[in-house]
Amino acid sequence: MTLELHATPEEVMRAVEALQEFGEARQIPGKILFGLTLALEECGSNIVNHGLLRNADKTFRVSFDLSDCGIIIELRDPGPEFDPTLKPAGEPEADDDAPPGGWGIFLVRRYTDEIHYAREDGENVLRLTKNLSFPPPETSL
Numbered sequence: 001m002t003l004e005l006h007a008t009p010e011e012v013m014r015a016v017e018a019l020q021e022f023g024e025a026r027q028i029p030g031k032i033l034f035g036l037t038l039a040l041e042e043c044g045s046n047i048v049n050h051g052l053l054r055n056a057d058k059t060f061r062v063s064f065d066l067s068d069c070g071i072i073i074e075l076r077d078p079g080p081e082f083d084p085t086l087k088p089a090g091e092p093e094a095d096d097d098a099p100p101g102g103w104g105i106f107l108v109r110r111y112t113d114e115i116h117y118a119r120e121d122g123e124n125v126l127r128l129t130k131n132l133s134f135p136p137p138e139t140s141l
Contacts, residue, residue, distance in 0.1 A: 002063040005044075007052035012044035015062045019073070022064045028071065032130060035111025036073065039128055042104040043075050043084075051079025051124065070113070070131040076123045083117040084108070084126065 001022055005011035016037045023033040044062065052058040060077035087105045108115060114129040 001065075002061060004059055004061055006056045007048045007054055007058045007060065008056050009045065009048060009054075012041060012048055015044055016041050018062075019064055022066075023071070026066055028132070032132070036071065036128070036130055039108040039111045040073055040075075042108055043073075043126060043128070046084070046104055047075060047077045047079060047124075051077050051082060070129055073128040075126045075128075076120075078123050081119050082124055083119075085115050085117045 001018065003015055003018055005015055019037050019040055020033065023036065028036075040062070044060075047060050048054055052060065058078065060075065060079075062076075063074045065072045065074070084105045108128065111130070112128045113131045114127075116127040116129075118125045
């Protein structure tokens with residue numbers, strides 16, 4: 001499933017709702033699906049707010065794929081090159097004097113098993129993978 005989305009917060013939520021429906025239809029456990037929707041919301045919000053500066057004329061793509069091993073969420077955007085995987089692993093420090101932010105990639109790492117970034121054809125490509133410990137049900141199209 002692939003969605004073409006405008007760079008608005010509402011479109012990020014449309015992607016989150018689509019992932020929720022995608023996962024429920026494929027019987028992905030609720031706890032796993034919750035984490036994946038949170039990771040998608042964090043990544044999509046960063047693209048919209050920082051990469052595309054909430055310019056509704058700009059678009060990005062989100063796709064979901066279910067394989068025998070797990071689920072892959074891929075986000076593609078034409079914003080400036082940015083690799084969130086370069087952020088050091090670990091929990092951000094809670095410091096009242098520090099600027100807000102820094103929790104997004106921490107949460108994404110917590111709820112996914114693999115994060116891969118690449119710059120392809122002028123686009124940021126972020127792939128989030130969650131391994132599933134159960135065989136996905138067969139679905140007919």
